[in-house]
Amino acid sequence: MWDPEANYHIHPTEGWLEKRSDKGVTSYLKKQPKRYFRTTERDGVPVLYYYMSYEESLEPIGQMCFGRVLEVTEDEKDEKGFTLVCVGKPWYLRASDTAEKKVWVTHFRQCVEMAYQCILRITRSSFGYQIFSQAWEELTEYCQVWCGGVSI
Numbered sequence: 083m084w085d086p087e088a089n090y091h092i093h094p095t096e097g098w099l100e101k102r103s104d105k106g107v108t109s110y111l112k113k114q115p116k117r118y119f120r121t122t123e124r125d126g127v128p129v130l131y132y133y134m135s136y137e138e139s140l141e142p143i144g145q146m147c148f149g150r151v152l153e154v155t156e157d158e159k160d161e162k163g164f165t166l167v168c169v170g171k172p173w174y175l176r177a178s179d180t181a182e183k184k185v186w187v188t189h190f191r192q193c194v195e196m197a198y199q200c201i202l203r204i205t206r207s208s209f210g211y212q213i214f215s216q217a218w219e220e221l222t223e224y225c226q227v228w229c230g231g232v233s234i
Contacts, residue, residue, distance in 0.1 A: 096120040102174035128193035148197040
């Protein structure tokens, strides 16, 4: 259980994952493009960026604020697959092996918890004690403003 008063920070994590375009049968049968993923914090909120390749100078081709991720689920049909269930369109991802999948899933779940912690901080500081859904809407709006929400 996490403490809403604690000062959470994520350790930046990066590496290669396959990003599936859909969850149909064909996405399991054909090789999906690998993308380079990197998590970082921006103003205390975890953000996920992905790139075509690993080069420091490249701009990301996609990004998502973890304030828009509802949960991280493991794929029942693919032992290496998992999903970021988001407001909007889900992200279907696949690691190179089950050990790597476990690391990413654990890390992404920590990022989601950190985003929820941020919601509680917003609720207490900016809004007094308004209801959780209002804080969630505010964080979602914040994510859309500074990182464009979910871009795929």
